[in-house]
Amino acid sequence: xxxxxxxxxxxxxxxxxxxxxxxxxxxxxxxxxxxxxxxxxxxxxxxxxxxxxxxxxxxxxxxxxxxxxxxxxxxxxxxxxxxxxxxxxxxxxxxxxxxxxxxxxxxxxxxxxxxxxxxxxxxxxxxxxxxxxxxxxxxxxxxxxxxxxxxxxxxxxxxxxxxxxxxxxxxxxxxxxxxxxxxxxxxxxxxxxxxxxxxxxxxxxxxxxxxxxxxxxxxxxxxxxxxxxxxxxxxxxxxxxxxxxxxxxxxxxxxxxxxxxxxxxxxxxxxxxxxxxxxxxxxxxxxxxxxxxxxxxxxxxxxxxxxxxxxxxxxxxxxxxxxxxxxxxxxxxxxxxxxxxxxxxxxxxxxxxxxxxxxxxxxxxxxxxx
Amino acid sequence: xxxxxxxxxxxxxxxxxxxxxxxxxxxxxxxxxxxxxxxxxxxxxxxxxxxxxxxxxxxxxxxxxxxxxxxxxxxxxxxxxxxxxxxxxxxxxxxxxxxxxxxxxxxxxxxxxxxxxxxxxxxxxxxxxxxxxxxxxxxxxxxxxxxxxxxxxxxxxxxxxxxxxxxxxxxxxxxxxxxxxxxxxxxxxxxxxxxxxxxxxxxxxxxxxxxxxxxxxxxxxxxxxxxxxxxxxxxxxxxxxxxxxxxxxxxxxxxxxxxxxxxxxxxxxxxxxxxxxxxxxxxxxxxxxxxxxxxxxxxxxxxxxxxxxxxxxxxxxxxxxxxxxxxxxxxxxxxxxxxxxxxxxxxxxxxxxxxxxxxxxxxxxxxxxx
Numbered sequence: 001x002x003x004x005x006x007x008x009x010x011x012x013x014x015x016x017x018x019x020x021x022x023x024x025x026x027x028x029x030x031x032x033x034x035x036x037x038x039x040x041x042x043x044x045x046x047x048x049x050x051x052x053x054x055x056x057x058x059x060x061x062x063x064x065x066x067x068x069x070x071x072x073x074x075x076x077x078x079x080x081x082x083x084x085x086x087x088x089x090x091x092x093x094x095x096x097x098x099x100x101x102x103x104x105x106x107x108x109x110x111x112x113x114x115x116x117x118x119x120x121x122x123x124x125x126x127x128x129x130x131x132x133x134x135x136x137x138x139x140x141x142x143x144x145x146x147x148x149x150x151x152x153x154x155x156x157x158x159x160x161x162x163x164x165x166x167x168x169x170x171x172x173x174x175x176x177x178x179x180x181x182x183x184x185x186x187x188x189x190x191x192x193x194x195x196x197x198x199x200x201x202x203x204x205x206x207x208x209x210x211x212x213x214x215x216x217x218x219x220x221x222x223x224x225x226x227x228x229x230x231x232x233x234x235x236x237x238x239x240x241x242x243x244x245x246x247x248x249x250x251x252x253x254x255x256x257x258x259x260x261x262x263x264x265x266x267x268x269x270x271x272x273x274x275x276x277x278x279x280x281x282x283x284x285x286x287x288x289x290x291x292x293x294x295x296x297x298x299x300x301x302x303x304x305x306x307x308x309x310x311x312x313x314x315x316x317x318x319x320x321x322x323x324x325x326x327x328x329x330x331x332x333x334x335x336x337x338x339x340x341x342x343x344x345x346x347x348x349x350x351x352x353x354x355x356x357x358x359x360x361x362x363x364x365x366x367x368x369x370x
Numbered sequence: 371x372x373x374x375x376x377x378x379x380x381x382x383x384x385x386x387x388x389x390x391x392x393x394x395x396x397x398x399x400x401x402x403x404x405x406x407x408x409x410x411x412x413x414x415x416x417x418x419x420x421x422x423x424x425x426x427x428x429x430x431x432x433x434x435x436x437x438x439x440x441x442x443x444x445x446x447x448x449x450x451x452x453x454x455x456x457x458x459x460x461x462x463x464x465x466x467x468x469x470x471x472x473x474x475x476x477x478x479x480x481x482x483x484x485x486x487x488x489x490x491x492x493x494x495x496x497x498x499x500x501x502x503x504x505x506x507x508x509x510x511x512x513x514x515x516x517x518x519x520x521x522x523x524x525x526x527x528x529x530x531x532x533x534x535x536x537x538x539x540x541x542x543x544x545x546x547x548x549x550x551x552x553x554x555x556x557x558x559x560x561x562x563x564x565x566x567x568x569x570x571x572x573x574x575x576x577x578x579x580x581x582x583x584x585x586x587x588x589x590x591x592x593x594x595x596x597x598x599x600x601x602x603x604x605x606x607x608x609x610x611x612x613x614x615x616x617x618x619x620x621x622x623x624x625x626x627x628x629x630x631x632x633x634x635x636x637x638x639x640x641x642x643x644x645x646x647x648x649x650x651x652x653x654x655x656x657x658x659x660x661x662x663x664x665x666x667x668x669x670x671x672x673x674x675x676x677x678x679x680x681x682x683x684x685x686x687x688x689x690x691x692x693x694x695x696x697x698x699x700x701x702x703x704x705x706x707x708x709x710x711x712x713x714x715x716x717x718x719x720x721x722x723x724x725x726x727x728x729x730x731x732x733x734x735x736x737x738x739x740x
Contacts, residue, residue, distance in 0.1 A: 089721075095579060097572035100717040103671050107718070115670045147571050148518060148594065150545035159540020170529020171554055175520035175545035178575070184541055201517055202467035205548065209465060224518065300485045301473050347470040348477070351459075 006183035009140060010090045016134035021083040035067035037079065040132045040272075042125075047271050049321045054280040056266040056321055058132065075126070081105045081116055082126045086141040095142040095179060098127060132272040137181070138229070144178040149231040150201070151176055152208055153219030154192040155242075159185050166219070171208060176221065180234040190242050191217060196359070197235055197282075198222045199250040199259055203343045203354070210355040216363070219244070226259060229270075232277045235263065239279045246279050247368065249359070252287035253305075253340035254312035257331065260284045265321050284369040285362050287341050289333040295358065301348045302339035309340060326369045376553035379510060380460045386504035391453040405437035407449065410502045410642075412495075417641050419691045424650040426636040426691055428502065445496070451475045451486055452496045456511040465512040465549060468497060502642040507551070508599070514548040519601040520571070521546055522578055523589030524562040525612075529555050536589070541578060546591070550604040560612050561587060566729070567605055567652075568592045569620040569629055573713045573724070580725040586733070589614070596629055599640075602647045605633065609649045616649050617738065619729070622657035623675075623710035624682035627701065630654045635691050654739040655732050657711050659703040665728065671718045672709035679710060696739045 021037065028035050040046070041061040048059045067076045085105050089096060096104075102123040107116055117123050131138050138145070150173035155166045157174070164174055177184070196218055198204045204222035207213070213220045219238065223231035238244050248263055250256030264282040266274025288294075292302060305313075313335050316322045322331070334340065346354045362368065391407065398405050410416070411431040418429045437446045455475050459466060466474075472493040477486055487493050501508050508515070520543035525536045527544070534544055547554070566588055568574045574592035577583070583590045589608065593601035608614050618633055620626030634652040636644025658664075662672060675683075683705050686692045692701070704710065716724045732738065 092721075094721060095575070096717065096721045097575065097714065099572060099712070100576070100714040100721055103712075103714045104717040104721060106670055107668065108670055144572055144575055146594075147520075147542075147575070150517075157540075159542055162538040162540040164538070164540060168532040168534070169544070170527075170532040170534060170547075171549065172517070172529055172545040172547040174539070175542040177540075177542040178572075179541065202469060202514055202548075205514055205517070206466065206470070224516075298477060300476055300478055342469070342473070344467065344470040344473045347466065347474040351462075351464060351466045351470055351474060 009183060010093075013134070013136050013140050014087055014090055016136065017083050017087050017130075020134050021080055021130075035076070037065045037076070037133075038062045039065045039079075039129055042128060042132060042272065044268065047268050049265075053275075054265055054321075055274040055278055056268060056271050057274055058272045078105075078117065078122060078126050079129060082123060083130055086127075086130060086143070089142040095144050097144045097146075098124060098138075101127070101143060128272070137233075137273060137276055139179040139181045139233070142179075145229050147176060147178040147230050148224035148228050149176040149222055150174060150204065151219065151221040151234070153195075153213040153221075154217055155190045155219050155238075156188040157185055158188060163188070167214070171205070173208065176223075176228075176230045176234055178228065178230045180230050180237065182237075185234065185237075187238070187242055190244075192219045192242075192244060193217050194245045194247060194363075195219045195221065195235060195238050196285075197227075197231075197246060197248045197263060198343075199225065199248075199256055200343060203249075206351070207355055207359075210352055212355045212359070216360065226255075227263070229277070232263060236277055236279050239281065246282040247285040247363070248282055249285055249343065250287070251340065251342045252289055252291065252334065253342075254309055254316055254331070254334070256287070257284075257327075258312075258316065261316075261321065281370075285367070286358065287343060287346075288367075288369075289330050289337065289341075292337075292339075292341060295346070295349065297341070297345060297348060301345040302337075302341055305334070305338050305340055310335065324369075330369070379553060380463075383504070383506050383510050384457055384460055386506065387453050387457050387500075390504050391450055391500075395450075405446070407435045407446070407503075408432045409435045409449075409499055412498060412502060412642065414638065417638055419635075423645075424635055424691075425644040425648055426638060426641050427644055428642040448475075448486065448492060448496050449499060452493060453500055456497075456500065456513070459512040465514050467514045467516075468494060468508075471497070471513060498642070507603075507643060507646055509549040509551045509603070512549075515599050517546060517548040517600050518594035518598050519546040519592055520544060520574065521589065521591040521604070523565075523583040523591075524587055525560045525589050525608075526558040527555055528558060533558070537584070541575070543578065546593075546598075546600045546604055548598065548600045550600050550607065552607075555604065555607075557608070557612055560614075562589045562612075562614060563587050564615045564617060564733075565589045565591065565605060565608050566655075567597075567601075567616060567618045567633060568713075569595065569626055570713060573619070576721070577725055577729075580722055582725045582729070586730065596625075597633065599647070602633060605652075606647055606649050609651065616652040617655040617733070618652055619655055619713065620657070621710065621712045622659055622661065622704065623712075624679055624686055624701070624704070626657070627654075627697075628682075628686065631686075631691065651740075655737070656728070657713060657715075658737075658739075659700050659707065659711075662707075662709075662711060665716070665719065667711070667715060667718060671715040672707075672711055675704070675708050675710055680705065694739075700739070 046059040046061040050057050102120040152169045152173040201222050207220050248260045266278035416429040416431040420427050472490040522539045522543040571592050577590050618630045636648035
């Protein structure tokens with residue numbers, strides 16, 4: 001995407017910011033009404049699971065945020081401050097972190113001892129409100145989150161004008177940035193047939209060192225544990241724009257399974273962004289709770305579930321987006337066996353077992369969950 | 371470094387492994403002595419601060435680890451297991467994570483219910499013992515730690531045979547891998563005049579977006595908070611091999627100052643590796659406890675020190691490697707003012723203040739601590 005397209009997106013977002021947080025209030029004033037914004041509710045009560053799209057989403061409940069309501073004056077003022085800061089940011093063409101935005105909007109109010117914000121915990125939810133209410137991703141507001149994760153494989157990308165061949169990124173790889181929207185990252189030559197998303201960076205290192213992506217013609221990416229927004233979004237874009245299937249490889253524990261569910265269906269916290277972040281087609285390729293028997297892994301490489309694990313499994317089983325038969329079977333089997341299994345446990349066969357045998361077999365035999 | 375040099379290093383490390391953990395024991399047997407290893411002590415009691423080299427180091431105290439001592443039999447056996455696994459790893463030419471090594475050495479002992487290891491907390495210290503006792507870095511044993519951090523700038527590198535121009539790495543950058551030893555990473559064309567080490571990835575993002583490294587002809591690197599081994603080691607190598615000065619930019623709080631001290635002098639935990647990881651010449655360029663007045667930052671962007679911060683400052687002031695006058699002045703001023711200051715606080719001027727004004731002024735006026 002060239003500079004002019006990028007400016008067009010910026011203009012569109014600014015237009016929506018103005019409509020929602022400026023013109024609506026001017027209309028209030030003209031009509032001599034009390035100043036008030038309609039804000040979509042981002043609470044559990046407004047979270048729905050869209051069965052057809054298989055996505056966790058926000059419903060349509062709204063509540064008003066009024067200037068003349070003593071309990072809402074502060075958050076009303078904060079909403080306009082942050083909306084205005086985002087507008088300036090987009091106009092400047094720069095991006096910044098949400099922490100930096102907090103500092104740049106924090107100041108003393110007039111001659112009082114009141115500050116606009118006391119802590120970042122006040123400005124973060126407002127950023128989310130703005131995203132939801134003008135239907136723009138945080139990245140389109142030019143806001144950066146923390147970045148982690150790396151990617152290599154049979155793909156060439158353009159990042160901020162630089163052409164980067166992900167086939168020639170050595171052992172380190174390309175560090176996935178926080179903002180991977182089309183105005184920053186474009187995809188060029190792609191020979192890959194699928195994307196392998198790996199939970200852990202050290203396991204990704206094994207796949208990269210063994211040049212798995214070259215042998216099996218794919219792209220490998222990790223998000224250093226629970227993947228940050230940038231990694232989820234780049235995976236989503238590769239799925240949509242390059243039409244690549246996504247395979248997810250995680251530890252066999254409730255946390256790993258949850259990471260899979262987030263990549264696939266979205267999360268409650270970011271329910272309003274599922275449509276742009278989640279990949280309903282993503283496939284769970286391992287570790288399965290049945291892999292210990294299948295690959296005759298010794299008992300001593302399993303780890304006993306602790307109370308936190310068990311509690312988490314039961315929570316997951318209660319979510320309405322965890323009701324697929326195969327998912328329940330996995331989680332119930334985990335609970336019944338009472339053990340979890342880490343990706344590294346496959347090293348008890350040999351350190352390259354995961355790349356030489358495990359993954360190729362799973363893919364060839366189509367042994368995955370949908 | 372080519373493959374043959376890499377193999378030579380591997381041979382040398384294997385030779386030392388054999389001498390220390392094999393031949394010494396064979397000598398015991400021949401002399402009909404009890405099997406015993408002399409192991410260098412890695413406890414606080416054996417940590418010294420080398421005033422001349424300005425490095426935290428291990429002293430020369432050793433203790434014996436004997437097979438026929440009931441309290442030591444288990445750790446004796448574990449030491450040989452891990453040493454043997456490292457030898458196999460080097461011979462295979464592969465690298466692996468310390469977690470994977472744990473799993474590959476964990477197994478049942480004969481027909482007993484005993485396992486060689488119960489948890490990774492048992493194998494990690496043995497890896498450190500081996501590093502110390504044969505004077506090899508973990509990376510030379512082919513062991514990977516977690517990786518985080520990214521790097522861009524006026525430098526071309528070779529990573530595992532791939533030439534990577536760090537001037538053309540877009541917004542993401544090159545993800546710094548865990549192993550950056552000369553057999554994996556080599557430096558090629560370098561125009562940079564210095565290295566800027568930045569504590570936080572989002573602040574690094576600001577410097578990269580503003581192309582600070584291009585304007586000021588340098589290399590910028592971050593380690594996502596407390597830097598991992600790979601980042602510390604690549605900074606050290608750039609200092610030694612490319613003769614580049616290192617500037618460290620951290621939050622003005624005890625944790626930021628501690629990161630600076632680790633980059634410069636090493637840490638207690640990795641005292642045995644200071645000589646290969648630390649850069650005694652590294653310079654602290656900010657944030658200083660005096661920056662609030664100097665740059666007229668408003669009070670509301672400072673953060674009150676909490677009890678943990680105050681305790682940590684007092685601890686640092688007690689370390690013998692924190693006795694430099696200027697360091698004490700900084701920490702004492704922080705304590706006296708009772709506030710800390712984050713890098714993002716400079717955004718209260720404007721979001722590019724840190725790259726346009728703050729850093730260039732500091733460097734031009736040589737305002738740093740040594």
